[in-house]
Amino acid sequence: MTAFDVRPVTEDERRPTYDLLGRALHSNRVSDTTWARVGESWPAAHKFGVFERGAPIGITSSFDTGIAVPGGRVLPLAAVDGVGVRADRTRRGVLSALMAAQLAEFAERGIPLAALHASEPTIYGRFGYGSAALAKTVRVARPAARLHDRVPSGGEVRMLTPEEAVKEIPGLYRRIGLTRPGMIERPDLWWPTTHDRHVGPDGSHVVAVHSGPEGDDGYVVYDTVDTRTLDDPDAGAVLKVRDLHAANPVAAAGLWRFLLSVDLVSAVHARHRPVDEALAAMLTDHRHARTLDVEDDLWLRPVDVAAALDARTYRAAEPVVLAVTDRILAANTGHYEVGPDGARRTDAAADLALDVDTLGMLYLGQWSATALAQAGRVEVRDPAAVARADELFTTVTAPWNGTLF
Known part of the structure; x- marks a missing residue:
């Protein structure tokens, strides 16, 4: 293989490296329209590329944020959010070179921790990342599931318009705060691609907010999946939860109560939930909440x-x-x-x-x-x-x- 260079990505290389990452992750090609919407969330800062004859063949990216650690302190964190190598250049030391350069840069800047979500868990242990937090996938049967009468109650739930969802949820997430070890702050560049495109005018997701005595204190983002088939034309929809955060047990219970009250729904499906979330215990029959999977979630690397x-x-x-x-x-x-x-x-x-x-x-x-x-x-x-x-x-x-x- 021709020798390659490992170096920081320049402003002119943002689009080519984004395209490379998309191809490595088997995504569709990025149109000019899509790039105009997401490009600002792909800055050149904190990105390293591997280049061969001037063309990118590998990319690793990160953004700076903060992570809650046991005891409540929030430490600076490098969140690794885009790693990919061109399919014809894998297993040739490209990824190792990228990760070494990235970790050296984290250490030079005094970042104490780095984290990522691993698409392939066997990759990252050799670079010092360990599976630090697990998450479960839960499916709640409807209409059978009912909250028992001692579940905390109070407040109300309202649905947001797409414009309100884009505007209001970032501030609400900050007000709720980092309530568990492993939760991270969401910087401004995170929201356009990971939240706005799902809940905005061109998105398909719905946002509902819980309000208590002191104002808004929780929210849920979900999509509706049609499960009807020719063989089962009367099957209800599935509510697929993407994001649910609450500041207190009353707000959490209120959001689940809302999800379980939506008509014409056969199930509520939620991935990446805390493994000790007490949803099953909220139900009159806990068997209606089935844990389908427990998987690795956050990988942590002490720097x-x-x-x-x-x-x-x-x-x-x-x-x-x-x-x-x-x-x-x-x-x-x-x-x-x-x-x-x-x-x-x-x-x-x-x-x-x-x-x-x-x-x-x-x-x-x-x-x-x-x-x-x-x-x-x-x-x-x-x-x-x-x-x-x-x-x-x-x-x-x-x-x-x-x-x-």
Whole structure:
């Protein structure tokens, strides 16, 4: 293969690299009309391309945002949102070169964490990303499903026009806030391509907002899928939930109550929901809410291990010393004492040893140290330390991202 160059993308290369990503992900070609609408959400900043004879053959992209970590702090995050290699140039080191350049740039800028949604989960572990938050797909049968009479109630739900949905939901998302570890802030460039095109005048999705005593406190974005066939012409529609966020249990219950009240619907289908969401417990018969799948959601990569470990809180237990190995960002390799008072580098002997991708799995509380040790991802040097690490890293609520990017 001809030698290739890895370098930042220039302004003139935004459209060619966007087209390349689309082809790599098997999307339709981008028309001039579509580019005029989405181009501003594809800035040259924080993009690296691999070029061969001046043409892009690989691309990786990210945008800066913030992520909630256990304890409530919001850390700077590099959200990796566009990775692709031309089909005739895969498995030749292109992706490895891209990821190395991107991670070096994150480290140089002092970004403590990076995250992505993995289209192919086997790819990203070797670059230090670990499966840090899971999500479930749930399907609720209609009209059988009913909320029991002790489910919190109050407030009202109203449907928005497409123009209102584009205008109002970004501010409402910010007001609701990052209520779980793993949730991220949504910068201005996120909304046009990931929200507006679905809910705006040219989109097919519906938006409903819940309002409580203090104003709007939750919303849902959903689409209606027609399931009628020649063999079953009376089949009801399925409401397919794309985005649902609520500031409190009353708002969450109000939105689900609304979804389950829509007429001529046979089911409500929601993907990427928190694994501990209590929807089934809200129903008089929990069997009407079936979990169809549990899948990896957010993949997390500690870029500055010391800063990331010290930023989150830990439960009460004796400290544990972790030996972390990072084969790409060598400065992270070392020993870290983690305890209720925070984390720091240390020269003390390690109790547990793990690679940086496994630290990403442990960090938000989705996986226990016990499970990771049983899976062979954590080397146990002091058996008593496993239970201590379980207690230190566990979280009351399951981590969840809830944002497509």
